[in-house]
Amino acid sequence: MKTALVLGAGGFIGSHLVKRLKREGLWVRGVDLKFPEFATTEADDFLIGDLRDQRVVREVIDRRFDEVYQLAADMGGAGYIFTGEHDADIMQNSATINLNVLDRCHKRNISRIFYSSSACMYPAYNQEDPDNPNCAEDSAYPAAPDSEYGWEKLFSERLYLAYARNHGMKCRVARYHNIFGPEGTWRGGKEKAPAAICRKVAETPDGGEIEIWGDGLQTRSFLYIDECVEGTIRLTRSDKTGPYNIGSDEMVTINQLAEIAMKAAGKKLTLKHIPGPLGVRGRNSDNRKISAELGWAPSVALTEGIAKTYCWIATQAMANRR
Numbered sequence: 001m002k003t004a005l006v007l008g009a010g011g012f013i014g015s016h017l018v019k020r021l022k023r024e025g026l027w028v029r030g031v032d033l034k035f036p037e038f039a040t041t042e043a044d045d046f047l048i049g050d051l052r053d054q055r056v057v058r059e060v061i062d063r064r065f066d067e068v069y070q071l072a073a074d075m076g077g078a079g080y081i082f083t084g085e086h087d088a089d090i091m092q093n094s095a096t097i098n099l100n101v102l103d104r105c106h107k108r109n110i111s112r113i114f115y116s117s118s119a120c121m122y123p124a125y126n127q128e129d130p131d132n133p134n135c136a137e138d139s140a141y142p143a144a145p146d147s148e149y150g151w152e153k154l155f156s157e158r159l160y161l162a163y164a165r166n167h168g169m170k171c172r173v174a175r176y177h178n179i180f181g182p183e184g185t186w187r188g189g190k191e192k193a194p195a196a197i198c199r200k201v202a203e204t205p206d207g208g209e210i211e212i213w214g215d216g217l218q219t220r221s222f223l224y225i226d227e228c229v230e231g232t233i234r235l236t237r238s239d240k241t242g243p244y245n246i247g248s249d250e251m252v253t254i255n256q257l258a259e260i261a262m263k264a265a266g267k268k269l270t271l272k273h274i275p276g277p278l279g280v281r282g283r284n285s286d287n288r289k290i291s292a293e294l295g296w297a298p299s300v301a302l303t304e305g306i307a308k309t310y311c312w313i314a315t316q317a318m319a320n321r322r
């Protein structure tokens with residue numbers, strides 16, 4: 001039976017990935033500091049452990065796995081990564097995890113390992129025009145990410161690529177662009193714009209007002225979780241190393257995102273623009289390379305993904321009020 005190891009299996013993308021791998025019939029081990037928050041894990045074996053600790057990494061990578069997915073990281077949305085308060089932790093925690101995991105996989109002769117980098121590694125100077133950001137894979141250098149989170153991702157990408165070159169490992173690197181969907185963090189400070197805005201819409205009576213950070217004219221694209229999992233598995237099993245963008249190229253302003261969430265809710269609300277952590281002015285996934293080289297790119301419309309996500313968050317918010 002084919003085996004997979006999912007690191008960060010208690011998190012949003014990891015828990016969805018485990019479900020998909022189980023549906024395909026793999027034997028799956030999950031590892032995280034915590035169990036998934038919103039559903040019972042479907043992993044055959046789930047180990048609670050801290051991947052910053054080399055002893056834990058030795059214990060959890062105690063055999064060869066056919067596929068390893070490295071999703072564990074210290075991460076969050078704009079309210080977490082752009083305030084500057086968590087910079088040291090983010091760099092220390094995530095870099096240590098990647099150094100430990102990759103070295104152990106190499107020693108165990110594990111070859112095929114997927115690494116989840118981020119669009120946050122792209123240079124800030126190419127993301128100043130909200131209508132025309134450049135996030136082509138080859139635009140990464142000269143490097144100038146706008147957050148320490150982005151710098152750590154760039155360092156770790158390079159680490160995986162170096163192990164691929166020097167040790168012949170089948171490392172696969174993706175740059176995710178803002179992934180959203182049910183069972184993702186929707187409150188507490190680490191939530192990203194789709195979940196935060198769905199929550200605000202759900203908690204506000206029709207005709208009321210919700211707060212949006214900035215003027216709402218900053219642009220982003222958002223990728224539905226099922227498509228993220230599909231792209232991740234396709235890349236991992238391909239003969240390509242990457243890095244590849246895994247994201248949607250349906251770019252919207254944050255104000256438009258709020259309109260889509262309101263439509264899903266059947267509510268009309270006023271937007272109140274307030275100061276907040278903003279990040280880059282514009283970002284969109286450039287899918288030309290992944291389409292050409294992997295013959296795949298995501299296609300689910302944002303309205304469809306937000307409708308499903310809104311439903312889930314509204315239910316959570318309601319249950320929470322009781």
Ligand code: NAD
Pocket residue numbers: 007008009010011012013014031032033034049050051052070071072073074075076093097116117118119175176177178179180192
């Ligand atoms: P998440 O925070 O839900 O999941 C990450 C998981 O890693 C968490 O469950 C966390 O507990 C675990 N973790 C953190 N430190 C750990 C440690 N020391 N030992 C063991 N586990 C640890 O985030 P996610 O949205 O599922 O993201 C998964 C990966 O994709 C991350 O590497 C993230 O940086 C990357 N990524 C995500 C997005 C996105 O929009 N969600 C965008 C770009 C990149």
Ligand code: GDD
Pocket residue numbers: 075076077078079081118119120176177178179191192193194196197211212213214218220254276277278279280
């Ligand atoms: N989180 C959040 N909450 N963002 C808001 C809100 C709100 O209530 N209101 C407006 N925004 C704006 C932010 O100011 C930012 O300009 C934009 O919405 C997008 O914010 P996020 O979704 O939080 O983050 P991001 O797109 O800047 O970065 C995310 O995506 C990266 C990959 O593309 C983060 O999740 C990163 O961790 C990730 O790597």
